[in-house]
Amino acid sequence: MKKIYLLAISIISFQAINAQITNYATIPYATGFESGTLDNNWYTTSSSQDGRIQIWNSTSLIWSGDTAKAHTDSLWLGMDNSPGGSYVTNEAWIGLDLLGETQVRFTFWWAEWNDETEPQDGIYISDDGGTSFTKVLDLNGASYTDLQWYYFDLNLDSLNTVHGLNFTATYVIKLQQYDNYYFAGGNDGFLFDDINVESTIVSNISEQDEVKVKVFPNPTADFVNISLSKSNNNYSYQLYSIDGQLIEENNSINENSIKLNLSDYNAGVYFVNLYSNGEMIHSHKLFKQ
Numbered sequence: 001m002k003k004i005y006l007l008a009i010s011i012i013s014f015q016a017i018n019a020q021i022t023n024y025a026t027i028p029y030a031t032g033f034e035s036g037t038l039d040n041n042w043y044t045t046s047s048s049q050d051g052r053i054q055i056w057n058s059t060s061l062i063w064s065g066d067t068a069k070a071h072t073d074s075l076w077l078g079m080d081n082s083p084g085g086s087y088v089t090n091e092a093w094i095g096l097d098l099l100g101e102t103q104v105r106f107t108f109w110w111a112e113w114n115d116e117t118e119p120q121d122g123i124y125i126s127d128d129g130g131t132s133f134t135k136v137l138d139l140n141g142a143s144y145t146d147l148q149w150y151y152f153d154l155n156l157d158s159l160n161t162v163h164g165l166n167f168t169a170t171y172v173i174k175l176q177q178y179d180n181y182y183f184a185g186g187n188d189g190f191l192f193d194d195i196n197v198e199s200t201i202v203s204n205i206s207e208q209d210e211v212k213v214k215v216f217p218n219p220t221a222d223f224v225n226i227s228l229s230k231s232n233n234n235y236s237y238q239l240y241s242i243d244g245q246l247i248e249e250n251n252s253i254n255e256n257s258i259k260l261n262l263s264d265y266n267a268g269v270y271f272v273n274l275y276s277n278g279e280m281i282h283s284h285k286l287f288k289q
Helices: 157-163
Strands: 007-009 029-031 043-047 051-057 061-063 075-081 088-096 105-112 122-125 134-140 150-155 169-178 192-199 213-216 221-230 235-241 245-253 258-261 269-276 278-287
Touching: 029 075, 043 051, 051 088, 075 088, 075 169, 088 192, 122 157, 134 157, 157 258, 169 192, 192 269, 213 278, 221 269, 235 258, 245 258, 245 269
Parallel strands: none
Antiparallel strands: 007 061, 029 192, 043 088, 051 075, 075 192, 088 169, 105 150, 105 192, 122 134, 122 169, 213 221, 221 258, 235 245, 235 269, 269 278
């Protein structure tokens, strides 16, 4: 669909098409694209030179009174086709070393901008470095509200079982978009932000010594309460931003409750790792409103 409107665009960076993946990230892995470039665990490709897979700024795209904004902070990964007119397939691959891992989850935020539903759109998985892919999730653009962010949480263990895949050292998750026009005027495109891959295996202590954890409220605008089922375990915690930066820690907690104050932090996604006597017992994703 091609429409003529007043258009304001300022691209901050273009992520050029790369060579095949040469590096596979271990987990936990997270990115909110705030560095402005894709790290070397990514590979991007398009079926045409008109296909664009690049990082955009929240102020870059304005069309008919709408602005494409990041889910958190200011940058997001976008896929579209410029100048448009013919269909292209855009792909962004994440290389992961998941050999020996279990209970792995892949979470991300996604939005679309007037993108039609195409059968090629979605999330794909490969356990052989991208030689072959299996589609595991449809991203049906016509079923969603334009420029509204949606959260997806995929259990990779379950998907592997259903599709006959395995965790390998060359595991790939592919984000894919198929369409024929561009952001802000064309008007087609996918937006991705706050991507995270982590294992929910968090305890190396014996079952009889297992500490049960409750985290509430989540999401929150200010405080998060963490309740632990056992006392006197010499607890500690570390709080990380979505990009993996350590922003807060406490290495000496002798009570079975922790109260985190997130009121001074920006809205977005954070991770808190809990430790007992130096061993990790729990990792939890926090949503700050």
